[in-house]
Amino acid sequence: MESESKRKKESPNTAELAVTASFPDEVLEIVLSLLTSHRDRSSVSLVCKDWYRAERWSRTQVFIGNCYSVSPEILTRRFPNIRSVTLKGKPRFSDFNLVPPNWGADIHAWLVAFAAKYPFLEELRLKRMAVSDESLEFLASNFPNFKLLSLLSCDGFSTDGLAAIATHCKNLTELDIQENGIEDSSGSWLSCFPESFTSLEVLNFANLTSEVNTDALERLVSRCKSLKVLKVNKSISLEQLQRLLVRAPQLEELGTGSFLQDLTARPYADLESAFNNCKNIHTLSGLWEAVPLYLPALYNSCANLTFLNLSYTALQSGEFAKLVVHCPRLRRLWVLDTVEDKGLEAVGSNCPLLEELRVFPADPFDEEIIHGVTEEGFVAVSFGCRRLHYVLYFCRQMTNAAVATIVQNCPNFTHFRLCIMTPGLPDYLTNEPMDEAFGAVVKTCSKLQRLSVSGLLTDLTFEYIGKYAKNLETLSVAFAGRSDRGMQCVLEGCPKLRKLEIRDCPFGNEALLSGLEKYESMRSLWMSACNVTMNACRRLAKQMPRLNVEVMKEDGSDDSQADKVYIYRTVAGPRRDAPPSVLTL
Amino acid sequence: MERLLSFESDHLKATELRLGLPGSDKPSVRANNNKRASSEISQESKSNSCAFNAGDDDERDSAPPAKAQVVGWPPIRSYRKNTLQVQAKTSESELCRGMYVKVSMDGAPYLRKIDLKVYTCYPELLNALENMFQEGYNGSDYAPTYEDKDGDWMLVGDVPWDMFITTCKRLRIMRGSEAKGLACV
Numbered sequence: 159m160e161s162e163s164k165r166k167k168e169s170p171n172t173a174e175l176a177v178t179a180s181f182p183d184e185v186l187e188i189v190l191s192l193l194t195s196h197r198d199r200s201s202v203s204l205v206c207k208d209w210y211r212a213e214r215w216s217r218t219q220v221f222i223g224n225c226y227s228v229s230p231e232i233l234t235r236r237f238p239n240i241r242s243v244t245l246k247g248k249p250r251f252s253d254f255n256l257v258p259p260n261w262g263a264d265i266h267a268w269l270v271a272f273a274a275k276y277p278f279l280e281e282l283r284l285k286r287m288a289v290s291d292e293s294l295e296f297l298a299s300n301f302p303n304f305k306l307l308s309l310l311s312c313d314g315f316s317t318d319g320l321a322a323i324a325t326h327c328k329n330l331t332e333l334d335i336q337e338n339g340i341e342d343s344s345g346s347w348l349s350c351f352p353e354s355f356t357s358l359e360v361l362n363f364a365n366l367t368s369e370v371n372t373d374a375l376e377r378l379v380s381r382c383k384s385l386k387v388l389k390v391n392k393s394i395s396l397e398q399l400q401r402l403l404v405r406a407p408q409l410e411e412l413g414t415g416s417f418l419q420d421l422t423a424r425p426y427a428d429l430e431s432a433f434n435n436c437k438n439i440h441t442l443s444g445l446w447e448a449v450p451l452y453l454p455a456l457y458n459s460c461a462n463l464t465f466l467n468l469s470y471t472a473l474q475s476g477e478f479a480k481l482v483v484h485c486p487r488l489r490r491l492w493v494l495d496t497v498e499d500k501g502l503e504a505v506g507s508n509c510p511l512l513e514e515l516r517v518f519p520a521d522p523f524d525e526e527i528i529h530g531v532t533e534e535g536f537v538a539v540s541f542g543c544r545r546l547h548y549v550l551y552f553c554r555q556m557t558n559a560a561v562a563t564i565v566q567n568c569p570n571f572t573h574f575r576l577c578i579m580t581p582g583l584p585d586y587l588t589n590e591p592m593d594e595a596f597g598a599v600v601k602t603c604s605k606l607q608r609l610s611v612s613g614l615l616t617d618l619t620f621e622y623i624g625k626y627a628k629n630l631e632t633l634s635v636a637f638a639g640r641s642d643r644g645m646q647c648v649l650e651g652c653p654k655l656r657k658l659e660i661r662d663c664p665f666g667n668e669a670l671l672s673g674l675e676k677y678e679s680m681r682s683l684w685m686s687a688c689n690v691t692m693n694a695c696r697r698l699a700k701q702m703p704r705l706n707v708e709v710m711k712e713d714g715s716d717d718s719q720a721d722k723v724y725i726y727r728t729v730a731g732p733r734r735d736a737p738p739s740v741l742t743l
Numbered sequence: 744m745e746r747l748l749s750f751e752s753d754h755l756k757a758t759e760l761r762l763g764l765p766g767s768d769k770p771s772v773r774a775n776n777n778k779r780a781s782s783e784i785s786q787e788s789k790s791n792s793c794a795f796n797a798g799d800d801d802e803r804d805s806a807p808p809a810k811a812q813v814v815g816w817p818p819i820r821s822y823r824k825n826t827l828q829v830q831a832k833t834s835e836s837e838l839c840r841g842m843y844v845k846v847s848m849d850g851a852p853y854l855r856k857i858d859l860k861v862y863t864c865y866p867e868l869l870n871a872l873e874n875m876f877q878e879g880y881n882g883s884d885y886a887p888t889y890e891d892k893d894g895d896w897m898l899v900g901d902v903p904w905d906m907f908i909t910t911c912k913r914l915r916i917m918r919g920s921e922a923k924g925l926a927c928v
Contacts, residue, residue: 254815311820337822365822451906470826494827520827522817552817579817636816661815 183212191216218242223681225263225287226706229730230271242281242306243272249684249724250634251659252286253311256686256722258710260737264288264314266296267735273300281306281332288312294319298326306332306360313339317347317368324350331384332360345370345393351378358382362389364413364444369393380405389413392446397425403432411441417448417471430455443467450477460484467492469518479504490514495530495552502535506542514548515539522552522579533560540567547605548573555586556613561595571603575610581637581662584614591615597622600630610634620644624651632657645669649676659684667694670723674698677705682726686710690720692743698725699743706732707743842908848876848885848916859908865900876916889914 190213193199203213219242222228234240247263249256265287272279279301289312297304304327309315317340323333324347345368351358358378363370370393379385379402388406390399394415403409429452433439439459448471460466463485469492473481478497482488488509493501495517505512517531533556540546546568556578565571576595584591592613600606600622607629611619615638623630624647631654639645645665648658649672657680666689677683692709699707710722732742842859855875862868872887887899889911896915899907 251815251818253820254818255821256815311822337820339821449906449909451903469823518819518823519817522819522824522827523812552819577817581813581816634818636818662813 183208186212187216191218194219196221215239219281220244222246224726224728225268226730226733227681227726227728230268232729234271234275238275240276241279242283243268243276243279244283244285245287246285247287247312249659249682250286250657251661251684251686256661258737258739260288261710261740262288262733262735262737264290264293264735266290266293269293269296269300277301278303280304283308283310284312285310286312288314289319290314291316291319291322295322298322301327303329305329305357306334308332308334308336309338310334310336311338316341317343317345317366321347321350324348325352328352328355329357330355331357332387333358334360334362335365336362337365340365342366342368344368348378349374353377353381356381356383359384360387361385362387362413364389364391366391367393372398376401376405383408385409387411387441389443390415392416396429396452400425400429400432403436407435408438409436410438411465412436412439412443414442414444414448415446417445417452426452426455430458433459437462439463441465441467443470445471447471448473450474450480453477453481456481457484461487463488465490468497469494469516472496472520473501474498475500475504482508485509486511488512490548492516492518494518494520496520497531498529499531499535499538502531503538506538506540509543511545512539512543513545515543515546516548516550517552518550519552519579530554533557536560537563540564544568545570547571550575550577552577552579554579555583556592556595557585557587558590558592558594558598559585559587561592562598565598565602569602570605571599572605573608574599574603574606575608575634576612577610578613581612582614583612591618593618593622597626600626604629606630608632611638612636613638616640617644617647620647624648627652629654631655633659635660635663637662639663639665642666642669642672646672649673655679656681658682660686660688662687664689667691670694671698674702677702677725678727680727682724684722684724685720686722688723690723691718692720693718695720695723696743704728708736709741709743710739711741842911844889844911844913846872846875846914846916849918851876857914859911864904865907868899872914872916885916885918887914888917 186209190199190202190209193202196219199213199217203210214237216239217237218239220233220237220240221244222233223246225245225247245265245268248261251257252261263286265284273296277300280303282297282304283306289309294315297307299322307323307327307330315338320333320335323330345366348363348370351374355378359382361378368391370391372394375390375394379388385406386409388402388409389411390402390413392415394402396415396417399414403412433455436459440462442456442459442463442465445468450473460481461484464487466485466488468478472494474496475498478493478501482501482504486508489511491505491509491512491514493516502517505515517535519530521530531551531553533553536549536551536553537560540563544567547570549571550573553576556576561576578592585595592611593616595613596609596611596615596619599609606627609623609627609630609632611634617640620639620643623633630652633648633652633655635658642665644663645660646669648655649669655676661684665685670685670690671694673683695707695709699705704727706726706728708724709720710724712721715721736742843856844859845854845856847854857871857875859868862871869887888896889899889907890913891897891910892912899914902910
């Protein structure tokens with residue numbers, strides 16, 4: 159292992175020697191190894207050849223935001239000592255079924271390269287990658303030091319793959335399975351952890367539905383003394399949860415199972431005391447089907463909560479308000495819109511430290527429903543929670559004035575994702591476009607990094623964005639804009655733009671081609687259901703060889719139209735694993 | 744551009760035949776449903792005037808699109824969408840159809856059905872059961888029991904009413920001797 163870190167030294171010329179002699183490479187490597195931020199490391203590697211060398215030898219973690227921007231070969235050649243890899247694959251709109259199946263982003267080729275070059279790989283974090291059971295088995299068998307597996311929004315694997323991980327990864331500390339398209343055939347994978355296995359610190363299988371063997375789970379929890387995070391699935395009942403809590407009072411993050419059971423008075427008291435005994439819980443989630451009756455068992459635990467995730471719990475405003483009174487230290491809150499404006503008012507009144515709020519719709523597709531949250535709830539939170547900087551808000555109505563008030567109260571937004579669920583809906587009070595709302599956001603929130611816009615928007619919104627959003631990195635646009643000018647304003651005006659995703663907007667070739675030079679400084683551009691033609695895409699591809707220009711054709715559409723376009727910078731050239739529906743130009 | 748939505752044109756609306764006073768046409772803006780009742784009238788007239796002014800170059804933008812479902816919109820992950828849909832269906836179906844459970848009484852020739860949602864507390868329910876099984880139902884000889892979601896037979900009255908109605912699958916009015924055994928537990 160140590161021999162890998164020796165490297166061949168080029169003989170520097172005397173002038174260089176005079177400058178660098180005071181700073182031996184070994185020292186430089188040690189200093190650089192203290193740098194953890196990927197961006198800092200990228201900057202460091204650009205300083206000079208020596209620093210580039212030192213940086214590459216000392217880097218142990220790598221983050222690849224687009225798996226096609228680089229190849230496994232290039233990666234392993236540059237960085238010989240990687241222990242931790244984070245890979246993101248498909249474009250974000252694949253979460254919403256806009257990307258054809260079998261699009262790509264398969265992890266397997268990476269694993270094969272890692273087995274050869276990084277046999278001591280410890281951590282793998284994947285987002286939107288295609289992962290097969292075969293790949294999981296390969297992972298389990300080829301990396302003896304493997305410690306951490308995190309899968310978010312991935313698909314292609316089943317519980318058989320998890321069984322392989324549980325069986326073979328003797329040093330596993332973290333297994334985190336979140337919101338994946340997993341084929342859940344049985345819960346027997348959990349029983350595959352050997353009796354001798356005690357290293358687990360994080361276990362999250364909330365995503366899965368099959369019943370696991372509760373005895374096996376209890377024994378696992380009992381013997382893993384370092385377990386800090388436990389998020390169980392719906393099949394675990396309240397009584398079973400109580401038994402688990404008793405065995406793991408050191409837990410810091412808890413995902414409850416189904417919070418529903420016939421409990422007579424005595425087991426209820428046991429549940430309450432089990433929760434009270436877990437004095438370190440700062441994060442709580444799950445609570446599927448929570449009947450309000452049992453929530454008081456949590457009240458004492460809520461005093462120390464910093465993150466409460468109720469996004470799968472349909473609580474009404476009254477029940478929720480009663481709970482939130484007990485959560486004064488809350489910093490992050492995820493809820494369903496069943497709590498309504500009244501529930502959010504309670505948040506404003508009780509959670510002054512709140513920094514992040516996400517409100518998800520309980521019934522996103524039922525348009526006759528007249529509840530959920532409105533602009534009033536959001537405004538109420540902004541008055542009470544001045545530290546708010548991250549919001550994701552799904553609602554059915556909004557006004558420009560409300561948004562102006564919100565950002566006046568909370569000028570520190572870094573992430574502002576507002577989804578007015580009816581496409582193209584104007585300010586419901588004035589019937590005007592929502593341009594001024596987002597104008598207020600970008601004018602007031604100078605630290606804004608991520609913005610999602612919605613509602614009726616003209617090009618004016620994009621003029622504002624281009625003029626004021628100087629720190630903007632990610633922009634999501636849907637059903638908005640009037641002409642190419644809108645997109646052009648953004649491409650010309652936002653110096654830090656990295657990801658731009660656009661759907662169903664009247665932006666065409668002129669807009670697309672106006673960003674020619676810009677795209678190389680960005681991670682990716684997505685445009686679907688816009689006015690872009692194949693010819694324009696071909697021109698772009700021809701002029702910019704370091705971009706991959708991929709077009710996804712839909713059946714029966716006009717041959718000259720580019721229905722879905724995905725453009726990204728890459729040093730790996732065009733990819734060779736695209737399915738027939740994806741054309742690389 | 745082929746959009747997956749159909750858009751209403753205000754010009755079409757203007758020529759539409761309908762009953763009603765001129766200028767009183769109800770806007771199709773869905774947001775009106777959410778407006779507070781008191782301001783509805785002023786908003787209707789406001790949106791009438793705006794409807795023709797806004798978006799003169801692109802009439803599609805002056806009225807929101809019709810209610811067709813759009814692929815991938817609202818932007819919610821499939822996993823969350825599927826999970827919530829299942830939960831919503833189960834709770835909705837319970838709410839809408841009432842909570843009818845079978846009631847049997849030991850010795851009675853046939854069973855009955857009652858809607859638990861009609862009652863708000865145990866005394867009301869027990870009263871109703873007494874009325875239903877008048878002959879032979881003498882409170883002291885019989886005990887009302889129920890089968891819960893786990894399949895266990897429980898004595899009626901132990902748990903709070905709200906929990907009871909969500910977990911009760913059927914009722915059985917048990918005869919004296921057996922009932923005494925249960926009451927001792």
